[in-house]
Amino acid sequence: MNNFEPRIVAFLCSWCSYAGADKAGSSRKTYPQNINIIRVMCSGRVDPQFVLEAFKEGADGVLILGCHPGDCHYKEGNYNILRRYHFLKKVLMELGIEEGRFKLDWVSSTEDDKFVTIVSEMVKNVKSLGPLRNEALI
Amino acid sequence: MIKPKVAFCWEASCGGCEEAVLDLNEDILKVIEAVDIVFWPIALDFKYADIENMNDNEIDVSFISGAIRLNEQEETVRLLRKKSKLIIAFGSCAHLGGIPALANFWDRESILKKVYREAPSVINPEGKEPQVKTKTASGELELPEFYDTVKALNQVIDVDYYLPGCPPSPDLIMQTITAILENNLPPKGSVIGPAKTLCENCSRKDSKPDIMTLKEIKRPHEVIIDPEKCFLAQGLICLGPATRSGCGERCIKANMPCRGCFGPTDNVIDQGSKFLSALASIVDFNDEEEIKKVVDSVADMTGTFYRFTLASSLIKRKRRLK
Numbered sequence: 001m002n003n004f005e006p007r008i009v010a011f012l013c014s015w016c017s018y019a020g021a022d023k024a025g026s027s028r029k030t031y032p033q034n035i036n037i038i039r040v041m042c043s044g045r046v047d048p049q050f051v052l053e054a055f056k057e058g059a060d061g062v063l064i065l066g067c068h069p070g071d072c073h074y075k076e077g078n079y080n081i082l083r084r085y086h087f088l089k090k091v092l093m094e095l096g097i098e099e100g101r102f103k104l105d106w107v108s109s110t111e112d113d114k115f116v117t118i119v120s121e122m123v124k125n126v127k128s129l130g131p132l133r134n135e136a137l138i
Numbered sequence: 139m140i141k142p143k144v145a146f147c148w149e150a151s152c153g154g155c156e157e158a159v160l161d162l163n164e165d166i167l168k169v170i171e172a173v174d175i176v177f178w179p180i181a182l183d184f185k186y187a188d189i190e191n192m193n194d195n196e197i198d199v200s201f202i203s204g205a206i207r208l209n210e211q212e213e214t215v216r217l218l219r220k221k222s223k224l225i226i227a228f229g230s231c232a233h234l235g236g237i238p239a240l241a242n243f244w245d246r247e248s249i250l251k252k253v254y255r256e257a258p259s260v261i262n263p264e265g266k267e268p269q270v271k272t273k274t275a276s277g278e279l280e281l282p283e284f285y286d287t288v289k290a291l292n293q294v295i296d297v298d299y300y301l302p303g304c305p306p307s308p309d310l311i312m313q314t315i316t317a318i319l320e321n322n323l324p325p326k327g328s329v330i331g332p333a334k335t336l337c338e339n340c341s342r343k344d345s346k347p348d349i350m351t352l353k354e355i356k357r358p359h360e361v362i363i364d365p366e367k368c369f370l371a372q373g374l375i376c377l378g379p380a381t382r383s384g385c386g387e388r389c390i391k392a393n394m395p396c397r398g399c400f401g402p403t404d405n406v407i408d409q410g411s412k413f414l415s416a417l418a419s420i421v422d423f424n425d426e427e428e429i430k431k432v433v434d435s436v437a438d439m440t441g442t443f444y445r446f447t448l449a450s451s452l453i454k455r456k457r458r459l460k
Contacts, residue, residue, distance in 0.1 A: 048411035052452035069424070082426065083418040086433045091414065094243075094440040096457030132457070 006060035006126040010035045010119070011050065012107075013043045015073040017065035019109035024116050031116045032123040035063065042066070043104075044077025048088045051102065055092075061101040061126040065118070068106040078106070100125040101132060142198035142319070145177035145189070146228075147218060149211040150238040150288065151204030155229040156180045158305035159201075165312055172319055173198075177218075186214065189221055197222040199318055201301075205231040205238040205449060206289045210282035219295040226314070230304040230399045232291040233329070235449020237304070239288040240441060242448050242455035246286045290450045300329040304399035304446060307386045331384030333404050336396050339383045342368045351422035355435050358394065369395040370420065375442060380406070380413035399446050408452045410443035 012018040018039045024031065036059075040046060043066025051062050064085065066078040085104040092102055103122055107115045148156060160166065176197060177184045189197075200222040206212055219225055230236040241249060254260060254267045272279045291297050301314055314330050317323050324330070337343065346368040356373045363369070369376035369390075376395030382403050389396055402409035423429050436442065444451055 048414055049406075049408050049452065052408055052411055056452050076424075079424045080419060082424070083421050083429050084415055086426075086429050087414045087418045087436075087439070088411070090433055090436075091410070091440045091443065094456070095453050097453075 004127060004131060006034050006123060006131070007058060008035045008061040008063055008122060008126060009054040009059040010037045010063040010065065011040050011043065011046045012037055013066045013073075013078075014039055014041050016067035016071065016109050017043070017107040017115070020065075020107040020111050020115045023109065024112035027112055029112055029116050031119045034123045034126075035119055042072065042074050042077035044072070044074065044080040046081055046084075048084060051088060051092075055097065055101075055132065060129075060132045061103070061122060063118070063122055064104045065107045065115070066104070068108055071108065097132065098129055100129055141172065141174040143176045143196060144173040145197050145200040145218060145222065146175070146180075147177060147200060147202050147214060148180060149202065149204030149215065149232070149291075150207045151229065151231050152237070153180065155203035155231075155305045158229070158303075158308065158311060161308045162312060163308075165308070169315055172315075186217070189217055192221050194220055195223050199224045199226060201226045201228040202232050202291055203228040203305075205235050206291065206294045207238060207241070207285050208282040209285070212294055215291065215295050224298045224318070225291075225295065227291040227297045227300045229306055230302060230401065230446045232297075233300045233302050233450075234401045234447045235288055235290040236399075236446050239290070239447075239449035240445070241288050243441070244456070245458060246284050250284070287455050288449050293449070298326050299323065302329055302331055302382060302400040303385055304397075307384070307388070309386060310384060329382065329401070329404070331382050331400060334383050335403055336378040336381045336383045336385070336387070336390075336400070339387075340368075340378055340390060341387060342366060342390065345371065347371055350420045352420055353422050353432075355432060357437065363393050365393045370417075375417070375436070377409075377413050377443075377445075379416040380409050397445050398443075401447055401450075409447045410440070410451055413443050 012021055021037060043064055046064055054062050064081060066081055067073065069078055072078045081104065089099065089102055093099060105118050107118065146159065162169065175182060177189055200218045202215055202218065202225060206215065227233045231238055250267050254262055255265055268281055270281055270283050301310060303310065310331060345366060350371060352373050354373050355375060358374060364372055374395050377398035378396040380402065381396055381398045382400040385400050398409060402412060406412050421429060421432050423432065
């Protein structure tokens with residue numbers, strides 16, 4: 001299983017986290033290339049159906065990054081995803097999808113190092129969990 | 139005039155849908171006058187062979203209730219598909235997987251173990267479990283194969299129309315039969331019923347506060363339910379915001395919250411996650427610990443949000459950790 005390279009779908013809010021990821025790139029920081037970034041206007045835009053669809057289409061993990069609480073460009077979008085995240089995480093766990101495969105965190109536009117740390121840790125965790133196989137999904 | 143040929147068949151179902159046909163009361167006489175019933179295992183003595191001997195597309199409409207969990211059921215519906223011009227998925231189980239699909243939290247092995255060995259009322263010292271093939275002195279006996287995963291009808295055969303509900307309401311059944319007889323059907327693949335959610339027509343709509351919030355989720359047995367007030371405003375889980383209307387609000391009128399049997403509206407794939415979104419958005423906390431407390435207080439969250447739709451949801455079943 002050592003050569004397993006997980007595929008992780010990452011939903012990044014346009015205002016903070018995507019800018020943070022951009023900064024990591026322009027400052028030539030390195031991070032695992034297992035993440036497929038999808039830019040959304042707000043972390044609060046992430047419908048639980050997007051997350052389920054990602055798992056259905058073969059993602060081994062899903063990461064959502066938004067602005068820090070209190071910093072949302074739309075005032076409270078990140079609180080919406082915070083609430084939704086905890087409900088959805090429970091549903092996923094009841095369906096046998098481990099906690100480590102679904103993460104929510106906050107990254108501001110200056111936190112390029114934090115972005116690198118979160119992505120690296122997530123990739124490491126999902127690697128140790130192994131591939132998400134669910135034949136019913138296919 | 140030749141009467142249209144109609145078949146009724148049940149697969150993994152409780153029989154409530156068949157009961158719903160009888161609930162047409164006097165109207166059933168009109169139906170029987172208008173059609174020729176060629177197959178109806180619960181009420182009439184036809185055999186599978188009678189269907190096999192028919193020409194392809196000879197049956198005008200087959201109403202199939204129940205989910206698919208045995209290979210016998212799969213064979214039956216494939217046969218009916220071949221012999222029928224129209225297939226109507228009748229009721230929640232055929233439409234979405236329904237209650238039988240809650241078995242998708244387990245698999246064949248764990249279900250058979252529980253039912254034939256572990257259940258408190260079972261006496262089975264030899265640990266016998268049903269086998270597909272059994273050799274006896276008089277020859278080999280065969281039982282249908284029990285599947286790991288329960289499926290909705292459209293995951294096995296092509297379905298023309300869906301009649302939602304657990305069971306479908308008599309009004310909706312009559313409306314469908316009339317539409318078929320008058321050749322006035324909606325486009326293929328339609329779910330017969332309004333496109334709006336239950337909340338849109340709910341008799342308790344006016345009692346809904348302008349800004350709905352809740353700090354605590356309660357279960358129906360824990361509170362005395364106000365018979366006029368919106369259930370969600372009382373802190374009770376009601377799937378109305380994520381469920382198709384058209385049921386006639388039978389549960390609401392009996393002072394019980396909606397359980398979601400009519401399934402999602404047209405533009406939604408995954409009813410459970412849509413309800414999850416709706417519920418999460420009215421939880422009145424921004425603090426993570428408080429949110430977690432509310433989440434932890436919901437018993438059997440997935441079973442509640444996906445009570446009728448697990449088989450047709452995006453994830454479909456609990457993952458097997460092997």
